Amino acid sequence: MSASVITYHLGMGRWEPNARGRLERAAMELFVARGFEQTTVAEIAQRAGLTERTFFRYFADKREVLFAGAGALQELLVRAVAQAPGSATPLGAIASALEAAAPLFAERGDYPRRRQAVIAANAELQERELIKLAALAAAMAGALRERGIPEPTASLAAEAGIAAFRIAFERWTTEDCRPELAKLIRESLDELKALTAGW
Amino acid sequence: MSASVITYHLGMGRWEPNARGRLERAAMELFVARGFEQTTVAEIAQRAGLTERTFFRYFADKREVLFAGAGALQELLVRAVAQAPGSATPLGAIASALEAAAPLFAERGDYPRRRQAVIAANAELQERELIKLAALAAAMAGALRERGIPEPTASLAAEAGIAAFRIAFERWTTEDCRPELAKLIRESLDELKALTAGW
DNA sequence: CGGTTCGATGTCAGTTACTGTCATCACGAT
């Protein structure tokens, strides 16, 4: 890793391509090495061959550099909810959307796990994570409303689905063995179903 | 209001009592008047007859001044979960705890509503709110585990309960008529039950 | 081929949240 690091910031002039990607990569490397708080934006920018000011042109704040993929995930979830079979119940549509998103994490190798470790070590990052998840829930609730599901059912189904996802994802990143994320999500939702059944 | 304001910071010397309360009140007044971002910590401290440095001795950061009651709420919820009848299901115990907490908001008059309006207007405050709610869920999950409920059931019940509470509370602070918060919580949880029933 | 335009970047100054350190003050115990 350090070899490639040396390579990619030597001679990295003002106009090298993919400034955004360089910033994301530099940030991740420094966060893993020293932690989030012990890393300054100036250091990230320098490692990417840019300046602090440019960092803030790409990312609204220091935390946001870790949440670049959130937009794509949200679009995927909304699309999946919209395309769920018409016969699906609200929670069924949410479930199928969450399962459809699982490959997005699985295909990125170790990155999600390292990223989650960085987030788990810092309260500010956890706050950002939670508000991103809340935004996902709100977007999915909107997609349910498009399907004719009224409030508060739509929001409740979306929030419950996200809660199940959180717990499944936490297990997925923590556990030693490598279970399928989609399977964990299904289990979590089944657990939720069982919870309310015998009440 | 402004009359009492003038009163309470005239002659408010270095050793007047209740510095913490004065800071909380001053902050709330300024946040309502100008908004959270447009208010500096120096202004809050000055209005309370103190200095910026003292503000940060009472509150870890600028946002925390709005979340003083969180500790008491958490203790109440944990106690209520622990004291739920032994026959209660996991979600039943969570439900009774949330309903037991409802009076805590109702008895404070307009304060919860004004506070929620301030939070709704600022993303940073929403982040803090979400992590406080997540902490409540984690604490209640711990109380469930004390009752012998295993993971992931405990966490899932707590998270689902908090989701229901969020939606109930949002309605409570938003709606014109003034319904009972406890009733809205019960409705929200019933809705959740219905969601998973026919799946 | 030279000039122009335009988006991306750099530079710099400024604000504000937040922290560490030490001085100072009022009050209570002796």
Place this chain on the structure above:
DNA sequence: ATCGTGATGACAGTAACTGACATCGAACCG
């Protein structure tokens, strides 16, 4: 009266973030 002791003030410093303006390089146009 003196002496802690805990609460507060004073002050300097760091780092996140912003606004304004300069500068660079590439594409385009003549």
